[in-house]
Amino acid sequence: MTERLADLMRAEAEGLDVPRPASGPVLTRGRRLRRRRRTTSALAGLAVLAAIGGTALALGGSDRDRAVDPAGSPAPASDDLGAVFSVGATVYLDGGRRSVTIADTSVKSFYYTSAGLLVRQGDNPWSDGGGAQRFSLVRADGTTSPVSVETEETVHATDPAQPYLAYARTRSGTVEVVVHDVSTDEEVAVVPVPGASASFLPVALSGDLVFLGADGQDFVVDWTTGEITRPGIVRGYPEVAGGHAAVQGDGEVSVVDASTGETLLAVEAAGYAYLSLSPDGRFAKLDADEQVSGFDVYDVVAGTHVQLPGATYDYGWTADGDLFRLQESASGVRLSTCEADTGSCAATEPDLATPPNDAAASSEDYSGELKLGGLIYES
Amino acid sequence: MPRPPSDGEFTEFVHASWASLYRTAYLMLGDRAEAEDLVQTALAKTYASWSKVRAVEAAPAFARTVLVNTAASWFRRKSWRNERPTETLPEVAAHHDPSDRPAVVDALAQLPSRQRAVVVLRYYEDLSVAQVATALGISDGTVKSQTSDALAKLRVLLGDAVVPHTLGATHD
Numbered sequence: 001m002t003e004r005l006a007d008l009m010r011a012e013a014e015g016l017d018v019p020r021p022a023s024g025p026v027l028t029r030g031r032r033l034r035r036r037r038r039t040t041s042a043l044a045g046l047a048v049l050a051a052i053g054g055t056a057l058a059l060g061g062s063d064r065d066r067a068v069d070p071a072g073s074p075a076p077a078s079d080d081l082g083a084v085f086s087v088g089a090t091v092y093l094d095g096g097r098r099s100v101t102i103a104d105t106s107v108k109s110f111y112y113t114s115a116g117l118l119v120r121q122g123d124n125p126w127s128d129g130g131g132a133q134r135f136s137l138v139r140a141d142g143t144t145s146p147v148s149v150e151t152e153e154t155v156h157a158t159d160p161a162q163p164y165l166a167y168a169r170t171r172s173g174t175v176e177v178v179v180h181d182v183s184t185d186e187e188v189a190v191v192p193v194p195g196a197s198a199s200f201l202p203v204a205l206s207g208d209l210v211f212l213g214a215d216g217q218d219f220v221v222d223w224t225t226g227e228i229t230r231p232g233i234v235r236g237y238p239e240v241a242g243g244h245a246a247v248q249g250d251g252e253v254s255v256v257d258a259s260t261g262e263t264l265l266a267v268e269a270a271g272y273a274y275l276s277l278s279p280d281g282r283f284a285k286l287d288a289d290e291q292v293s294g295f296d297v298y299d300v301v302a303g304t305h306v307q308l309p310g311a312t313y314d315y316g317w318t319a320d321g322d323l324f325r326l327q328e329s330a331s332g333v334r335l336s337t338c339e340a341d342t343g344s345c346a347a348t349e350p351d352l353a354t355p356p357n358d359a360a361a362s363s364e365d366y367s368g369e370l371k372l373g374g375l376i377y378e379s
Numbered sequence: 380m381p382r383p384p385s386d387g388e389f390t391e392f393v394h395a396s397w398a399s400l401y402r403t404a405y406l407m408l409g410d411r412a413e414a415e416d417l418v419q420t421a422l423a424k425t426y427a428s429w430s431k432v433r434a435v436e437a438a439p440a441f442a443r444t445v446l447v448n449t450a451a452s453w454f455r456r457k458s459w460r461n462e463r464p465t466e467t468l469p470e471v472a473a474h475h476d477p478s479d480r481p482a483v484v485d486a487l488a489q490l491p492s493r494q495r496a497v498v499v500l501r502y503y504e505d506l507s508v509a510q511v512a513t514a515l516g517i518s519d520g521t522v523k524s525q526t527s528d529a530l531a532k533l534r535v536l537l538g539d540a541v542v543p544h545t546l547g548a549t550h551d
Contacts, residue, residue: 002542004540004541005483005502005537005541006502008483008541009499009502009503010503011483012406012484013405013503014402016401016405018397018398019411021397022393023389023393025419026389026419026426027386029420029423030389030423030426030427031426031427032423033424033427034427
């Protein structure tokens, strides 16, 4: 009957040159989809029934989940953390579905790493003039461990694809770039930077490169080789992520390739304006005087943009480039998570033990202080 | 399943199921890049829905079901339909020289997407009419009529030896 047809199809299938399994991209997309599905589960009606193998399923997804990714490494573990924020010393992961409490008074800021979420903490939520800055690592499974780095008046940086914390310090009159592996809690590199001299030493980390701004002198340090260059592409306070650098020019703000200086995105801007990159460098949000009813979020490579309501500073970034904000709602707190490439947002109402309360900070009660992942909180 | 898979466990599952899923996807879509996209999408959805996989042994069937569902959702998109063959019967003479007959994959490519999926699921995956109907979200009657139409076209393209005249859509 149809045996011949079936045989032909089997022969065709068996003769196919099957591509290499792309387990890395599959894991990356799976994690992203799982997080997005959790976020939208209360809103989306997903129902596709299937019966192969007798299993009933409820499935969903969007075209954003499509597109073949080349075989490669899976996304960093911090991608699994979803929207991250804290209220006082309580750190909320995955849009508030999980929480951990750090052993300190208050969170100062967050850094995404491939080993998990790095928390900067201390006796208060201040970034400047707040005394000692201590660190904890919160892994995707919710376990927490202290990191032995302690600094003061220091700017730090991470690359979400790596387990490293980078910062600069001055020892015996010499500026040093320090790289600390937070997964093993070991200092893995100290690179002296001759010629650098400043009290304020902001850094950015992207791949093997640490970008150092030192009072008008700008250095690029390959911490794996010790090579130091001064290409003049990134100047001042370095904002570099995923190999992209946000720079300001006359009448425009732009994103350039941090290695070559090639302009990837340029946005005309009259007056005050700057672009803030997502942790992975794929997107940038525009903060400009002229934007009154919302702000634009750009896809750096595609050059397209979407508009989101509200103010840029109210939105944090997830490790993989979604934007999120917390707002008061009639029943408590509403968390909106927005896709940076489509502008579509989904809302949930996380159940927080303590709601954010900025007013409490004036009385040195920091238990209501809100911090969002993906914001640097540096002045 | 009591816990989500570790990266290592899921990677192992991807490697074990990849080739089989790719072959089905290719037969259904007829395009290598789209087939790979479909397999990646199906496996990513499987990862995201792992809590619904009731036992490790059920994971391959789960992933295959997701693959078929995903393909079916792609077929429903207008943009997909516009890019695919129409319902027009291919102009191949009934007395076509057998030596010039196209390979089965070329013949499948002449079918509209859903008909192609029906044929692959029924005769490659060996599913029943009811199972195909459920998988593609269509009625049993539609599966039968689509099968009948598809076999008629394949008969023209591949010849009676491959698709005999006696075949209908009643095999269950």
